[in-house]
Amino acid sequence: MKKKILAALLAGVMALSLTACGSSSAASTEAKAATTETAGGDATHIYVLTAPEDHGWTGSVATFAKEKVEEVNGEGKYSAEVITCENASYQITQIEDIIAKGDKDIAVVIQPIDDTVQSAIQELVDAGIPYVAFDRIINGVEASAVSNVKGDNEGIGAGSAAYFVSLGLKPGDQVYVYEGDTSSVTTLRDQGFTEYLLGNIEFDGNKIADDAKWTQEQVDSAITYSGAMNWSRSDTKSAFETLMGDSANTSIKWFYAEDDELAMGILEALKGGGIDDSAKSAFLANKPVITGCGGLDELYGVLRGESYNEITGELGGIMSVTYSPSMIQTAIQDMVDSLDGKEVTQDHVIECQNVTSENVAEFKGFN
Numbered sequence: 001m002k003k004k005i006l007a008a009l010l011a012g013v014m015a016l017s018l019t020a021c022g023s024s025s026a027a028s029t030e031a032k033a034a035t036t037e038t039a040g041g042d043a044t045h046i047y048v049l050t051a052p053e054d055h056g057w058t059g060s061v062a063t064f065a066k067e068k069v070e071e072v073n074g075e076g077k078y079s080a081e082v083i084t085c086e087n088a089s090y091q092i093t094q095i096e097d098i099i100a101k102g103d104k105d106i107a108v109v110i111q112p113i114d115d116t117v118q119s120a121i122q123e124l125v126d127a128g129i130p131y132v133a134f135d136r137i138i139n140g141v142e143a144s145a146v147s148n149v150k151g152d153n154e155g156i157g158a159g160s161a162a163y164f165v166s167l168g169l170k171p172g173d174q175v176y177v178y179e180g181d182t183s184s185v186t187t188l189r190d191q192g193f194t195e196y197l198l199g200n201i202e203f204d205g206n207k208i209a210d211d212a213k214w215t216q217e218q219v220d221s222a223i224t225y226s227g228a229m230n231w232s233r234s235d236t237k238s239a240f241e242t243l244m245g246d247s248a249n250t251s252i253k254w255f256y257a258e259d260d261e262l263a264m265g266i267l268e269a270l271k272g273g274g275i276d277d278s279a280k281s282a283f284l285a286n287k288p289v290i291t292g293c294g295g296l297d298e299l300y301g302v303l304r305g306e307s308y309n310e311i312t313g314e315l316g317g318i319m320s321v322t323y324s325p326s327m328i329q330t331a332i333q334d335m336v337d338s339l340d341g342k343e344v345t346q347d348h349v350i351e352c353q354n355v356t357s358e359n360v361a362e363f364k365g366f367n
Contacts, residue, residue: 043077043078043079043105044078044079044105044106044107044339045078045079045080045081045103045105045106045107046069046072046078046079046080046081046106046107046108046109046332046335046336046339047080047081047083047094047098047106047107047108047109048065048068048069048080048081048082048083048108048109048110048328048332049082049083049084049085049091049094049095049108049109049110049111050062050065050082050083050084050085050111050328051084051085051086051111051113052084052085052086053066053084056231056261056296057259057294057295057296057323057325057366058111058325060325060326060366060367061111061134061135061325061328062082062084063325063366064325064326064328064329064366065082065109065328065329065332066082067329068328068329068332068333069081069082069332072332072336077336078336078339080332085113087113088112088113088114088116088117091110091112091113091117091120092116092117092119092120095108095110095117095120095121095123095124096120096123098124098129099123099124099127099129106129107129107130107131107132107335107338107339108124108129108130108131108132109131109132109134109328109331109332109335110131110132110133110134111133111134111135111136111328111331112133112135112136112138113136114136115136115138117138118138118140118141121133121138121141121144122140122141122144125141125144130146130335130338130339131145131146132145132146132147132148132149132331132332132334132335132338133145133147133148133149133331134149134150134327134328134331135149135150135151135327135328136185137150145346146334146335146338146344146346147331147334147335147338147344147345147346147348148346148347148348149327149328149330149331149334149348149350150327150348150349150350151322151323151324151327151349151350151352152192152323152349152350152351152352153184153185153188153189153192153323154188154189154191154192154195154201155192155203155321155351155352156188156189156192156258156293156321156323156352157188157189157190157191157192157193157194157195157196157256157258158192158193158195158196158201158202158203159192159203159204159291159293159321159352159353159354160193160256160291160293160321161192161193161194161196161197161203161208161256162196162203162204162206162208162354163289163291163317163319163354164254164256164289164291165197165208165209165212167289167316167317169212169254170212171197171212171213171214171215171218172214172218172221172222173222173253173254174222174224174251174252174253174254175222175223175224175252175254175255175256176223176224176226176243176249176252176254176255176256177190177193177223177224177225177226177256177257177258178226178229178236178239178240178255178256178257178258178262178263178265178266179225179226179227179228179229179258180228180229180230180231180258180259180262181228181229181230181231182228186228186258189258189293190225190258193223193256194214194219194223196208197213197214197219198213198214198215198216198219199213204353204354226239229262229265231259231261231262232261232262232265233261233262233264233265233268234265235265236257236261236262236265236266236269237265237266237268237269237272237274238269238274239265240265240266240269240275241269241272241274241275244269244275244276244279244280244283245275245276245279247279247282250279250282250283250286251282251286252286252288253286253287253288253289253316254288254289255288255289255290255291256291257290257291257292257293258292258293259292259293259294260292260293260294260295260296260298260299260320261292261294261296262292263290263291263292263299263318263320264292264296264298264299266290267290267302267308267311270283270284270311271308271310271311284311284314284315286316287314287315287316288315288316289315289316289317289318290315290317290318291318291319291320291321292318292319292320292321293320293321293322293323293352294320294321294322294323294324295320295322295323295324295325295355295363295364295365295366296320296365296366296367297364297365297366297367298365298367299320299365300320300355300360300363300365301365302318303318303319303320303355303356303357303360304357304360304361305357317356318356318357319354319355319356320354320355321352321353321354321355322352322353322354322355322363323352324364324366325366326364326366327350330348330350331348334348
């Protein structure tokens with residue numbers, strides 16, 4: 001009898017040992033099963049597919065997604081898990097695997113890596129699996145989503161233009177735009193900037209004053225675009241150093257960077273030794289104004305006066321428009337609300353705000 005009890009105990013220890021040494025996918029499966037049991041055997045399981053949790057804006061999306069998934073699992077009504085996908089091919093494979101399992105009570109929240117994921121999302125639709133899209137909205141399938149959650153990219157441009165106008169930008173003044181890439185995100189951020197100046201759209205409920213409006217001719221002649229900086233701080237730093245190598249450009253006062261990383265590239269160039277001292281002095285004497293967007297805590301630190309004080313003290317202004325990776329939590333909540341039978345806005349655009357040294361304490365940045 002004692003031998004049988006000992007054998008049973010040993011078997012239990014071995015089982016626990018094997019569980020502890022299992023793969024991450026096995027651990028995820030066990031966690032899903034445990035949470036589903038808590039929530040009820042037929043509870044809907046929500047798969048949240050994001051980019052890798054490595055660094056920057058996209059990496060922070062996964063971090064915020066995990067926070068929200070923990071909350072969903074804690075409430076016990078539904079179960080959820082985050083799957084990070086290093087590239088589009090892997091994301092497509094994950095979607096196909098989810099569909100192939102044949103589970104009935106499932107839903108998907110997805111941050112598409114790129115537009116090539118469209119066919120896999122269509123497979124979700126064909127299989128009757130509800131999904132919410134986040135950030136990168138693919139035109140070909142957006143009408144079939146429960147909700148398309150995105151920041152206001154056009155509003156980012158409008159917010160930057162409104163900030164410039166508030167600090168004295170006049171029609172026809174030279175403006176330099178550091179663009180992110182060649183996607184629709186950049187197109188919308190470009191468009192919002194010019195549409196506000198033309199008086200066609202509002203920011204924060206207000207349009208540009210009639211006497212400050214630009215003509216299309218002024219927009220076409222006075223705004224210069226960098227081309228794709230690939231959302232890269234180092235690329236922007238090098239490009240800005242090259243720009244300042246021509247003394248004629250030191251008189252440009254207004255710099256609209258379409259991401260906080262790009263704005264930080266400008267600041268790093270001004271702090272570093274890659275620009276001739278005389279060019280730097282001429283540039284700063286003009287009290288230039290820089291805007292970014294996104295919510296990078298490093299730039300928020302600049303606004304809080306924690307760094308780059310020797311540079312910002314000579315600027316005419318610096319600010320960042322919100323476009324927080326925490327919006328993924330809204331996307332997950334939209335799916336939860338839909339599963340609860342609540343009405344969900346399909347075109348869910350999250351308004352942006354201008355963050356300056358005066359109000360930065362009200363905002364949480366990402367690393």
